[in-house]
Amino acid sequence: MENIKAVVPINYKEMTSLAKVIFRSRMFNSLASAEQTLLTMMAGREMGMGFIEACNSIYLVNGKVSLLYPKVGELIKASGKYDYKVTKHTNQECIIEFYKLSLNGKEWESIGVSHFSMLDAKKAGLKGMNWDKYPRNMLFARALTNGAKWFSPDVFGGSIYEPEELGAKVEYNEDGSANTVTIPTPVPIADTVNTKDGMIVGSVDLDIEEEDDKDTFGTDYLTVDGETALEVTVISTEEDKDRKGNPFQKYVFGEVITHIDKYGRRQTCDTEWNARRESYTNFKEIHDSVSAGDKLTVLLKINESKWNGKNITFQNIEDFILPETLDEVEEDEIEIGESDE
DSSP states (O other): OOOGGGGOOOOHHHHHHHHHHHHHHTOOTTOOSHHHHHHHHHHHHHTTOOHHHHHHHEEEETTEEEEOHHHHHHHHHHTSSEEEEEEEEOSSEEEEEEEEEOTTSSOEEEEEEEEEEHHHHHHTTOOSHHHHHOHHHHHHHHHHHHHHHHHOGGGTTSOOBOGGGGTOEEEEOTTSOEEEEEOOOOOOOOSOOOGGGTOOOSOOOOOGGGOTTOOTTTTOOEEBTOEEEEEEEEEEEEEEEOTTSOEEEEEEESSOOEEEOTTSOEEEOOSEEEEOHHHHHTTHHHHHHOOTTOEEEEEEEEEEEEETTEEEEEEEEEEEOSOHHHHHHHHHHHHHHHHHO
């Protein structure tokens, strides 16, 4: 059954407005800004959570997504693809066996075992009130999150962590709920680094506190096989080659871009877009001159097709329309022409 919470139609303006409302409510102490609220909502959406559920469950610690261990277990069992069974649980160790549903959808197959003991905790330097008061809970938490990383990472879109693993201070209750979660102050990203080494130059400020009446993309949304012109902010760009050795340019944009799929549902696009074939060769000078932080107006197109029996979505840059660098050139030419007259 499709997760309805994950496909609730919402555009960028609606999402940022809701993020501000949630943040200003002060109902979630872990959310320090409207921007952090928006990122928390986006992370939860990728895991199939509703927005309030995400704000109540997700902790962003040092740039990584973390969940309290009961939520990790809940999402594994709710996936319909994975399950787990605790085979041993004492004050000294916890052993959890993980299972995956077979291809025929009728049998659960064992895919591995996660084991965590007090000896492991000692070697890792784990100690404190939680380990003194609730050793069984903490052993289960570490065995569960380790197993989630090893055996079911696709449930979480990658490796998942428990907040304490990332340096947060969590005061647990006996039932596994958190009494308090104290998140360390994040280390700021340097303002200027080199994009040629695969890093970002500058930083992109969403400034969502000041855009109450501005919709980044108006009322236009991408549709499958349709083309839409949008203004975007470049986060990073690099040249790459496909399997046949043909060059193309990869871009990551800062905006949340959505498209309407073939079933009429609004979906969030991946952040990476590719300029291939003519759009690569015809605009090679632009590709070479673009750097992170630049704003461009581009013609984007979504294609859906099947490859090896799987539905594949292609996100392509078809054309560049009046990038700022060309605007400046045109203005110079106009000034020169007027002086000649």
